[in-house]
Amino acid sequence: MDVIEPVAWTDDGGGLRILDQRLLPLHETYRELRTVGDVCDAISTLAIRGAPLIGITGAMGLTLAARTPPAQHPLENVVDAAERIRATRPTAVNLGWALGRMLGVAHAAVASGHDLHACLIREADEIRAEDVAMCRRIGELGAELIADGARVLTHCNTGALATGGIGTALAAIYVATEQGKRVEVFADETRPLLQGSRLTAWELRRAGIPVTVLVDGAVASLFRADKIDLCIVGADRIAANGDVANKIGTLSVATIAGYFGRPFYVAAPSSTFDSSTACGERIHIEQRSAEEVTNAFGVVTAPAGVAVYNPAFDVTPAALVSAIVSDRGIHRAPYDFSQQRQ
């Protein structure tokens, strides 16, 4: 597989080189982030998106705060930068998790007299390497759920464009395909930002996997036409009871899959598990700007000034989830995410 690198160090090591995902599928354009402000901007505008990739980019981006002058108070610089980066996407638990880990290393480095910048770079590289391995493990486990000839519906983008490796939900499809299984994917477009049609369709075609695009409203029609064997989606945060926060539209897909009696699987790294949140009702959901709905891609699609309901995520209750695949195993209700593979 031709590997996509959605985030990397620049050749001079002084910044990040990212694939600007807002321009896909028309343009494959890379740009450089040189400051923490650039990193925050890239995350909040969704040039970089996907929960695991946000975590990696946040960690890599935080290293810029340790080298930016004035370095008189380097630790304070790093702590402030971590807060700014964390605030860009409050629902994505991986971001907070990765930044927390980086801050732990920063404090230890300063306390022990080690080079702060070098320690942070090493930790960010480690977070990325772990993500690559986690994606592979999720893919191997998830592939067990995909039979030869399966027709799979997915939502949003959970592939190489969303992670440091081959993805989460799409990793299962990639590994199943590597194993010689024939898999046909249906990608709903995932309004408002169309990650399904713009990103998932783009990376699956690039990998030679058959993919069909549809509008989100056509999902139920697809099931009624008996074209889907199973669904697999990602997650941004998973509560202790198995409730899943994920891209807006996920709950619609899960509800419809349940009505038509087809399995609905969630695939996510174990860093997405949030044991401190008992259930989905406790998960904070960002509301995004009205313009994403009323002004789609520069075209006016609703009357000026109309009220808009535009949450970034929804919460799928555990009752609608057939199983959760993580790097720790295939989990089923009642959930105990602290355990290894059952």
Added chain:
Amino acid sequence: MDVIEPVAWTDDGGGLRILDQRLLPLHETYRELRTVGDVCDAISTLAIRGAPLIGITGAMGLTLAARTPPAQHPLENVVDAAERIRATRPTAVNLGWALGRMLGVAHAAVASGHDLHACLIREADEIRAEDVAMCRRIGELGAELIADGARVLTHCNTGALATGGIGTALAAIYVATEQGKRVEVFADETRPLLQGSRLTAWELRRAGIPVTVLVDGAVASLFRADKIDLCIVGADRIAANGDVANKIGTLSVATIAGYFGRPFYVAAPSSTFDSSTACGERIHIEQRSAEEVTNAFGVVTAPAGVAVYNPAFDVTPAALVSAIVSDRGIHRAPYDFSQQRQ
């Protein structure tokens, strides 16, 4: 209420004046249709849409065939034109129904030596007047289902822009509002052509009714947040068993409403009842062009050449429909559409 006239005769009587709905909500532009070809083009490109309005426009448009020279074989001209118009939207039963009625009048006029053109104009005016009365009647009956303070989800556009009168599903909302009830409407945008955000939101705002727009994928989130009391949508064709063909996305809304235990109502003129079709599986569903999905409003939203699933309609099984409101009454399962109000 400031009445919108989506189709009318031109001042000189030699053509049709239509509101080009493709340009809403940004531009309220009217244009003239002078030939049967213009009429076919307006219907097939969705400049005119909405099942009842298509029927009215087809009937009015057919009169142009009776005055277009050469009028050596005026009846053959009209019969040919009816076929061309009918073929533009095969699923919309009102179109076939209205054209059939016009052809009956055409044959009778020629057989009895009456003026063909005058008879057709009279019949088209009659079809339109009946539609206005039907909308009013549907609105009055449908309003009984809407309580004061109701929060109503609707799909696509079923209002003044879809009919000769105040609409079908939206008629219920208009009449409930006239009765002094406070009604809050949620309009899903209805991809691919966004009739919800472009048309429904536009006409409700014009009528002073509170409306909130959301992407289709956010429907389930809206229910889970307990923001919806009932759904009301239109229909393009209703089978004898109560299965409902309507704009793609309707089945998704119905499935979700069912899961969350909220009523799902369908409002449509009795001309939409198709007693010759036993059930939804027998309804022919048009597939529309891939570009509606991949090239939304001139913006590339999917990789070139990707496969697309883009049916114009879906079929909601009668089991998911709480009641059907027509000009004949409020119908509930088991359905017998030949009866008057129960």
